[in-house]
Amino acid sequence: MSDLLSFRQDLISKKTSAGDLTRRCLDVIRRADTRVKAFITVLEDGALAQAKAVDQKIARGEPVGPLAGVPVAVKDNICATEARTTCGSKILETYVPPYDATVVDRLRKADAVIIGKTNLDEFAMGSSTENSAFFTTRNPWNLDLVPGGSSGGSAAAVAAGMAPLALGSDTGGSIRQPAALTGTVGFKPTYGRVSRYGLVAYGSSLDQIGPFGKSVADVALLAQTISGHDPMDATSVARPPLQAVGNLEIDVQGLRLGVPKEYFGAGLDPEVRASVEGAISALEKRGATRVEVSLPMTEHGIAAYYIVAPCEASSNLGRYDGVHYGHRAKTFEDVASLMARSRREGFGPEVTRRIILGTFALSSGYYEAYYNRALKVRRKIKQDFDRAFETCDVLVGPTSPTPAFPVGAKANDPLAMYLCDVYTVSTNLAGLPGISIPCGLTKAKLPIGLQIQGKAFDDLGTLRAARCFERELALTLPWPSL
Numbered sequence: 001m002s003d004l005l006s007f008r009q010d011l012i013s014k015k016t017s018a019g020d021l022t023r024r025c026l027d028v029i030r031r032a033d034t035r036v037k038a039f040i041t042v043l044e045d046g047a048l049a050q051a052k053a054v055d056q057k058i059a060r061g062e063p064v065g066p067l068a069g070v071p072v073a074v075k076d077n078i079c080a081t082e083a084r085t086t087c088g089s090k091i092l093e094t095y096v097p098p099y100d101a102t103v104v105d106r107l108r109k110a111d112a113v114i115i116g117k118t119n120l121d122e123f124a125m126g127s128s129t130e131n132s133a134f135f136t137t138r139n140p141w142n143l144d145l146v147p148g149g150s151s152g153g154s155a156a157a158v159a160a161g162m163a164p165l166a167l168g169s170d171t172g173g174s175i176r177q178p179a180a181l182t183g184t185v186g187f188k189p190t191y192g193r194v195s196r197y198g199l200v201a202y203g204s205s206l207d208q209i210g211p212f213g214k215s216v217a218d219v220a221l222l223a224q225t226i227s228g229h230d231p232m233d234a235t236s237v238a239r240p241p242l243q244a245v246g247n248l249e250i251d252v253q254g255l256r257l258g259v260p261k262e263y264f265g266a267g268l269d270p271e272v273r274a275s276v277e278g279a280i281s282a283l284e285k286r287g288a289t290r291v292e293v294s295l296p297m298t299e300h301g302i303a304a305y306y307i308v309a310p311c312e313a314s315s316n317l318g319r320y321d322g323v324h325y326g327h328r329a330k331t332f333e334d335v336a337s338l339m340a341r342s343r344r345e346g347f348g349p350e351v352t353r354r355i356i357l358g359t360f361a362l363s364s365g366y367y368e369a370y371y372n373r374a375l376k377v378r379r380k381i382k383q384d385f386d387r388a389f390e391t392c393d394v395l396v397g398p399t400s401p402t403p404a405f406p407v408g409a410k411a412n413d414p415l416a417m418y419l420c421d422v423y424t425v426s427t428n429l430a431g432l433p434g435i436s437i438p439c440g441l442t443k444a445k446l447p448i449g450l451q452i453q454g455k456a457f458d459d460l461g462t463l464r465a466a467r468c469f470e471r472e473l474a475l476t477l478p479w480p481s482l
């Protein structure tokens, strides 16, 4: 059984309490977060009060929600009214949102405990959390290494035992890649499955909120809680919430695993390759069928993504003008200099680069050559997936080409950083569900992630396939204790 379902039983039978679990998490944060730096804000008092309210409900014999008493860490680009939502940016350093994101609202209704807001690459642009304007989050497995990004704070918080669950956002891999680098499970649902209302927009046609946890069942529980139609998000799809809890076990026999040859080419770390191949063989031995497939457009994924995402970002980030809200320059001559100066002071270098790239690619004369062309590639990527899924149920491969790398190793080389996303961006371009689960450790004792991509709206099938791997591999990770 999942950790959290057994916690729930103990909670209801009063063997444990919400206060207990929350205090334990806060203890780990107090002890270790000066080194890990997963959190921008820790909501100590609020979390204890929420936990107490759950314990009181139970004492009174009232029913409690599916996440009763479970501490959840929330990425700091998701709005919650009790604290700042900074997006890891100076431009929103003091911004306290006047409303809750729909996912946060659903957490509250499920009786979860919101324990804090986690660090991220500024506006979720990055793959290492080094682009945060405030500090770099460290990988709990080795503090000299990055935890991945952009949801590195959420991934690190779960890996370090600071919260059993966390929310991240994934525009091109920002849930799956940090999950891979920290040994956690991270799930990006199908585009439209989870409301984006209250998620600060980066690339609106790509962004999707999703869960981190230490098991597929825990992640499924949180995914189910936050999924479902929301009239506040026009791209939210009118489908009922995911029905995954208690519904994950399927037979490996007959499961068709598509293995894209392009995911095992040059640039893939040999240890990652061996571990992912080993996991696939293990499932084959238990009765799964391996299907060789090809996704020929994979090599163009990064190029298309790094046009589409910056284009959307340049438009979305136009709202930070020093007038409506956010950082405002102290000195200026006129409105134009107020806006220019506020933006220059408020945005970090990577965000600035993306805005310039996106504005250029959208400008007259270049729009056809760059943006429209990228959209054509995007359609072809989608067609690749459609073709592949004619012969298999899910696609399996590595999540990230390498395990966690040292802080600083790619910080000054944007292209090297972008290449971290080579296996993850296509999922977002096609709007598909994707999950990363741990499949082994390197010789240096670093986690390796295996990615499963599913058909659009087959979030359940994706989670079930992930559960098959988890069950058959039966990996027990030596979680770092800090």
Ligand code: GLN
Pocket: 124, 125, 126, 127, 149, 150, 169, 170, 171, 172, 173, 174, 175, 202, 309, 421
């Ligand atoms: N690393 C990718 C980027 O920088 C993906 C980020 C994300 O998924 N938010 O855009």
